[in-house]
Each structure stands twice: as C-alpha cells, then as structure tokens.
Amino acid sequence: MTSTVRSLAPQTPIIEVVHAGDVSVTDIQHVATQALDLMTATGDHLVLTDWTDATSIPGNIAIMSFGEAMDRATLPDGFRHAHVWPTDDSARLSLDMWKTVENLHHHQARAFGDRESAIDWLTE
Numbered sequence: 001m002t003s004t005v006r007s008l009a010p011q012t013p014i015i016e017v018v019h020a021g022d023v024s025v026t027d028i029q030h031v032a033t034q035a036l037d038l039m040t041a042t043g044d045h046l047v048l049t050d051w052t053d054a055t056s057i058p059g060n061i062a063i064m065s066f067g068e069a070m071d072r073a074t075l076p077d078g079f080r081h082a083h084v085w086p087t088d089d090s091a092r093l094s095l096d097m098w099k100t101v102e103n104l105h106h107h108q109a110r111a112f113g114d115r116e117s118a119i120d121w122l123t124e
Contacts, residue, residue, distance in 0.1 A: 005038065016047075023051075048119060064101055084113070
C-alpha cells in the first residue's frame, strides 16, 4: 500500500490524500493523523481522497469506527470530504459505505468519478 498526504496550497486550500493498493486500518489511521496535522497547520478544511488505485479498503465494521473517530476529532468548521471512486469493484463498495457513514455522522462527503469534479465540488 502506498499513501501520501499533502497540501495543495497555495493553488487551492485542499489537503489531498492518495491511496494505492491494499489499504489497511493502520494506513488510514496514519494518513488521518497527517491530514489533521496539515489542517491545523494550514487552516484548510477541504479534503480530497483519491482512491483510484486502491485495491482494497477496510470492511464495514472498521469504516463505522472511522465515522465515530471523526466525531471525536476536532475537525475545522466547514469540513468537506470529496472522494474519487476506486476502479476496483470491491474497493468501490467499501468506499460507498464510507461515504454513507460520513454523511450519517453529519460530515459533508461525496464521491466522484474524477479528481477534477471532486475539486470543483470542494471549492464551489
């Protein structure tokens, strides 16, 4: 698994996370910490997570716990999370659950077929 976290500032106030391969619970916890640190450092509150090359994402129980962890985290006002769909069908199902959990926890989250559409929604 390969994951990266970076700020897209100054061009756009977005924190970008990119996942590839098999993504584990530990991987997600690690990038979540990095993303929160960047949000704190930059003041940015928009997150783009690109799952295009992810081949697996943790299961439903883990995803439900991520929603609870987001509730406990200090997310900035106006937090929005855009996802780019993975091409792998199994990973796509897991991401659909993730997006649903985020919305059930009152976080603004949507999934898109491409990075540009996701960025457009984040910056509208």
